[in-house]
Amino acid sequence: MSWLRNPWGRPRFLMLITGGYILWSVVPVLLAIAFAFNNGRSRTTWQGFSTRWFTGETGSVLHDSALRDALGHTLLLAVICVAVATPLGVALALGLQRWRGRGSGTVNTLMLLPLVTPEIVMGVALLLLFLRLFGGIGLGTDAQAIGQVTFTLSYVVVIVRGRLVSIGPEYEEAAADLGAPRRDQFSRVMLPLLAPAIVASAAVAFAISIDDFVVTQYLSSDASTTTVSMLLYSSARGAPTPALNAIATVNLVITLATLTFAYLVYRRFAGREEATSIATLEV
Amino acid sequence: MGSRWTWRLVALPGVVWLSVFFLLAFYVVLAVAFGNQDTLSQPVPHWNPLDWNVGYVLDTLKNFWHGGPFLKVSLRTVEFVAIAVALSLLIGYPVAYFAARHAGRWKGAILLALIVPLWINYLMRMLAWVNLLAPDGIGSDVLHGLGIEKLFLTLGLLDEPGGWLNGQPTTVILALVYGYIPFFILPLFVAIDRIDRRHIEAARDLGASARSAFFRVTLPLSLPGILAGCVLIALPMFGDYYTADLVSASTQTNMIGNQIDELMRQGSEKVTGAALTLFLSLFLLGLMFYYLRTTRRAGTTAQTT
Amino acid sequence: MEGEIRLEELCKRFDDVTAVDGIDLEMPPGEFFTLLGPSGCGKTTTLRMIAGFERPTSGRILLDGTDVARVPPHQRNVNTVFQSYALFPHLDVAKNVAFGLKYHKLSKEERAERVGEALELVSMADFARRKADQLSGGQQQRVALARALVLRPRVLLLDEPLGALDAQLRKNLQVELKTLQTEVGITFIFVTHDQSEALTMSDRIAVMDRGRVEQAASPKEIYEEPETVFVADFLGVSNLLSATAVGQDGGASTVRVGDRTLRALQGATGARGDVKVMIRPERIEIEPHSNTGEDRMPGMVERSVFLGGAYEVHVRVLGGELLKAMVPNDGGVAAAALEPGAAVSLHLPPDAVRVLRTSEPAVEAEGEQPDATKVADG
Numbered sequence: 001m002s003w004l005r006n007p008w009g010r011p012r013f014l015m016l017i018t019g020g021y022i023l024w025s026v027v028p029v030l031l032a033i034a035f036a037f038n039n040g041r042s043r044t045t046w047q048g049f050s051t052r053w054f055t056g057e058t059g060s061v062l063h064d065s066a067l068r069d070a071l072g073h074t075l076l077l078a079v080i081c082v083a084v085a086t087p088l089g090v091a092l093a094l095g096l097q098r099w100r101g102r103g104s105g106t107v108n109t110l111m112l113l114p115l116v117t118p119e120i121v122m123g124v125a126l127l128l129l130f131l132r133l134f135g136g137i138g139l140g141t142d143a144q145a146i147g148q149v150t151f152t153l154s155y156v157v158v159i160v161r162g163r164l165v166s167i168g169p170e171y172e173e174a175a176a177d178l179g180a181p182r183r184d185q186f187s188r189v190m191l192p193l194l195a196p197a198i199v200a201s202a203a204v205a206f207a208i209s210i211d212d213f214v215v216t217q218y219l220s221s222d223a224s225t226t227t228v229s230m231l232l233y234s235s236a237r238g239a240p241t242p243a244l245n246a247i248a249t250v251n252l253v254i255t256l257a258t259l260t261f262a263y264l265v266y267r268r269f270a271g272r273e274e275a276t277s278i279a280t281l282e283v
Numbered sequence: 284m285g286s287r288w289t290w291r292l293v294a295l296p297g298v299v300w301l302s303v304f305f306l307l308a309f310y311v312v313l314a315v316a317f318g319n320q321d322t323l324s325q326p327v328p329h330w331n332p333l334d335w336n337v338g339y340v341l342d343t344l345k346n347f348w349h350g351g352p353f354l355k356v357s358l359r360t361v362e363f364v365a366i367a368v369a370l371s372l373l374i375g376y377p378v379a380y381f382a383a384r385h386a387g388r389w390k391g392a393i394l395l396a397l398i399v400p401l402w403i404n405y406l407m408r409m410l411a412w413v414n415l416l417a418p419d420g421i422g423s424d425v426l427h428g429l430g431i432e433k434l435f436l437t438l439g440l441l442d443e444p445g446g447w448l449n450g451q452p453t454t455v456i457l458a459l460v461y462g463y464i465p466f467f468i469l470p471l472f473v474a475i476d477r478i479d480r481r482h483i484e485a486a487r488d489l490g491a492s493a494r495s496a497f498f499r500v501t502l503p504l505s506l507p508g509i510l511a512g513c514v515l516i517a518l519p520m521f522g523d524y525y526t527a528d529l530v531s532a533s534t535q536t537n538m539i540g541n542q543i544d545e546l547m548r549q550g551s552e553k554v555t556g557a558a559l560t561l562f563l564s565l566f567l568l569g570l571m572f573y574y575l576r577t578t579r580r581a582g583t584t585a586q587t588t
Numbered sequence: 589m590e591g592e593i594r595l596e597e598l599c600k601r602f603d604d605v606t607a608v609d610g611i612d613l614e615m616p617p618g619e620f621f622t623l624l625g626p627s628g629c630g631k632t633t634t635l636r637m638i639a640g641f642e643r644p645t646s647g648r649i650l651l652d653g654t655d656v657a658r659v660p661p662h663q664r665n666v667n668t669v670f671q672s673y674a675l676f677p678h679l680d681v682a683k684n685v686a687f688g689l690k691y692h693k694l695s696k697e698e699r700a701e702r703v704g705e706a707l708e709l710v711s712m713a714d715f716a717r718r719k720a721d722q723l724s725g726g727q728q729q730r731v732a733l734a735r736a737l738v739l740r741p742r743v744l745l746l747d748e749p750l751g752a753l754d755a756q757l758r759k760n761l762q763v764e765l766k767t768l769q770t771e772v773g774i775t776f777i778f779v780t781h782d783q784s785e786a787l788t789m790s791d792r793i794a795v796m797d798r799g800r801v802e803q804a805a806s807p808k809e810i811y812e813e814p815e816t817v818f819v820a821d822f823l824g825v826s827n828l829l830s831a832t833a834v835g836q837d838g839g840a841s842t843v844r845v846g847d848r849t850l851r852a853l854q855g856a857t858g859a860r861g862d863v864k865v866m867i868r869p870e871r872i873e874i875e876p877h878s879n880t881g882e883d884r885m886p887g888m889v890e891r892s893v894f895l896g897g898a899y900e901v902h903v904r905v906l907g908g909e910l911l912k913a914m915v916p917n918d919g920g921v922a923a924a925a926l927e928p929g930a931a932v933s934l935h936l937p938p939d940a941v942r943v944l945r946t947s948e949p950a951v952e953a954e955g956e957q958p959d960a961t962k963v964a965d966g
Binding site: 170171173174175176177178179180181184185188189192193 | 672736
């Protein structure tokens with residue numbers, strides 16, 4: 001492969017750009033995380049190492065009620081979102097995959113639309129929906145959860161469907177051939193084979209929910225429905241302490257842990273290539 | 284195997300959910316936009332299409348037609364998005380290409396570095412920049428020290444030293460690039476990675492130089508990926524408001540998303556806000572369906588077993 | 589336990605494609621019955637209908653007299669070995685084999701016993717605890733067999749089970765499968781596109797093309813007495829010649845090939861007009877150019893392909909067609925002397941020459957009209 005080794009040829013130039021990009025991409029965040037451990041109140045001047053903003057007596061994630069509640073609410077929404085979106089999405093994926101005849105194309109498009117709709121459009125639509133049509137539910141936690149489910153659903157469907165396609169119809173046929181009635185074909189064969197995809201899609205839904213902003217903000221009602229994202233947004237203008245960095249860091253750790261979990265589960269059962277496509281959000 | 288209706292029934296809950304909380308929600312937008320306002324300036328939707336009141340929608344249209352603020356904002360948005368996408372392409376393609384083709388044993392690590400930003404909270408990433416670009420921020424100092432600040436000042440891209448966050452279009456555009464470029468690079472990386480190496484080997488075998496092979500084989504084959512990536516980031520950019528809000532103190536850099544946000548959450552003109560949302564959606568509809576058409580999942584593969 | 593299958597006017601249409609076009613077949617119990625044909629001919633679809641994975645558009649599938657066409661697959665006493673084996677990846681070998689026994693009301697001990705028996709039968713007893721994806725292709729195939737046979741079905745369906753294996757393994761497994769079938773005694777219905785495989789293993793073959801059965805008979809009959817051009821061509825080399833049938837002389841049909849006259853004792857000897865004649869390579873006798881008697885055609889050797897046990901000699905005859913003759917490699921000088929360019933005379937004995945109609949009638953019943961005469965000597 002001598003053509004790769006051009007002296008000062010394309011590869012080196014590209015290497016610089018790539019390296020530069022990665023640094024540009026990652027360094028600001030690393031700095032932000034670093035300052036979460038700052039000993040003083042500044043977010044720009046280093047004053048020594050400390051975990052006070054995480055666990056300290058005052059103003060920390062653990063002890064400041066605003067921060068703690070935001071984190072709690074974020075996790076609550078994520079749990080509800082996963083609990084609703086996962087079964088709904090798995091069922092939709094199964095149904096879509098095996099749909100015979102007309103309508104499947106339309107449903108498929110319907111399912112994909114939330115993925116390409118800008119969030120503000122969804123935010124406005126859902127806001128008006130809960131203000132003017134479903135006033136009984138109104139804004140707040142329920143609305144936020146519903147809104148989140150609505151677009152995480154599509155991610156679940158896409159992931160599960162990918163797995164369904166690679167599993168193929170043969171195992172169920174074999175099960176039927178061997179005497180298993182419909183229900184057993186599903187519970188004894190299909191479900192075990194789908195399990196990694198279900199788990200992975202739940203984890204992805206969780207991660208997406210945690211980091212969601214627009215829809216969650218639009219459907220919030222009062223301070224009790226604040227999430228970490230919303231907190232980050234609203235505090236940016238004030239004079240925030242590194243506690244903001246701290247809570248962002250906590251959020252980040254949770255997201256990455258969830259993602260890593262999903263990746264590993266998938267890789268263990270379905271192979272590396274499929275696992276990578278989950279992580280890269282093949283959308 | 285199985286009756287026609289079993290699987291449709293299984294899919295039903297999901298379909299119902301999407302129909303209600305997506306389709307119906309969108310219909311509410313229509314009903315509000317073509318509706319009215321009550322004495323408290325709250326929107327009154329007109330559910331029946333025959334009842335629709337085109338007043339507010341027309342007013343909004345007139346705003347565009349007569350060069351009003353809406354038109355200014357929209358043009359600015361298009362400008363921002365166009366430049367941001369172009370920059371993303373300029374920076375992103377080489378990175379994606381390198382990662383896919385020349386990364387060698389570092390491919391995994393680079394891929395990881397490309398994936399991670401995708402999953403970091405968008406706001407956290409933006410705030411990191413806000414922090415850096417603040418007058419006393421590290422970033423501000425670095426840019427000053429490297430002479431980049433001077434360059435931008437001379438080029439008219441920056442109004443005053445250290446004033447990165449004072450409502451500079453440059454900052455907003457660069458922030459948009461920063462925010463969305465991971466969503467561009469990754470699919471592009473996958474697309475380029477998927478190009479069968481044998482095509483390139485064949486080209487080389489037939490006498491093409493490395494550069495020629497790139498322009499005549501790799502680039503054309505990666506074109507679909509490029510287009511898809513551009514559309515993929517353009518869509519959310521058109522609806523973005525939080526980026527401009529965070530990195531710019533002035534409303535001079537407002538995008539259409541900001542306008543809608545203002546009308547919906549801060550002002551009391553939800554009807555106009557709905558109308559604008561409608562226009563934005565119509566504008567983007569073409570892009571949305573184009574994207575769905577060209578990605579793998581858009582097509583249904585009828586299983587005929 | 590019988591295991592007889594009858595297909596009556598079985599038809600399957602997918603939208604506007606007719607995969608199976610009204611076939612009638614009789615598959616006697618206890619036989620190794622093969623459905624043979626090129627891809628797309630409908631053999632797999634037919635098999636899947638017998639298994640229950642496809643619903644026939646019309647027609648009947650009679651299993652020991654009962655029409656099971658509308659019975660779901662899990663209720664038929666018929667089991668399948670899939671082309672890709674479809675062993676459940678999340679279960680080990682023993683659990684795979686035991687899968688269907690759950691529906692057979694057996695005690696735990698009986699189940700274990702049957703599983704053991706089945707694994708013994710296919711020589712896979714040592715692999716009981718292995719995971720399915722840790723097995724080689726041949727091993728997976730055996731487990732798939734065990735999994736099906738443990739349920740003691742009346743009929744076993746095999747969908748190109750040897751397709752994914754390499755040549756040597758295939759040959760071995762062909763023998764094993766055949767032996768197994770004889771041992772177990774149940775009906776095997778085997779789908780393949782490999783004609784030599786079909787000839788080796790089957791008691792009966794049904795040759796299919798484009799959704800119809802061309803001919804159903806024993807391997808010997810199918811090979812030596814093909815009824816249509818398609819069947820003749822599909823199995824072995826057919827050496828088809830275009831000819832005109834001009835008359836009958838005693839029991840033999842007289843055909844003109846170019847300016848030569850040949851006699852044919854086989855096939856549609858009563859036909860007139862445009863026909864095709866065929867002769868198998870091993871029946872052509874290569875003689876010195878000087879022999880110009882009856883039933884002979886002059887030609888020139890184009891190439892002689894060495895096959896190990898024999899030579900396949902390609903001879904270009906006067907009309908331009910290429911005939912392939914098989915000359916055994918018996919160490920004799922004659923065979924080796926057939927160099928390209930050598931002029932030879934081909935003797936086509938009338939009892940080896942078969943007349944085939946060109947309008948390819950599809951034979952639906954497996955019986956054929958017995959030849960008017962089978963005179964030993966022409």
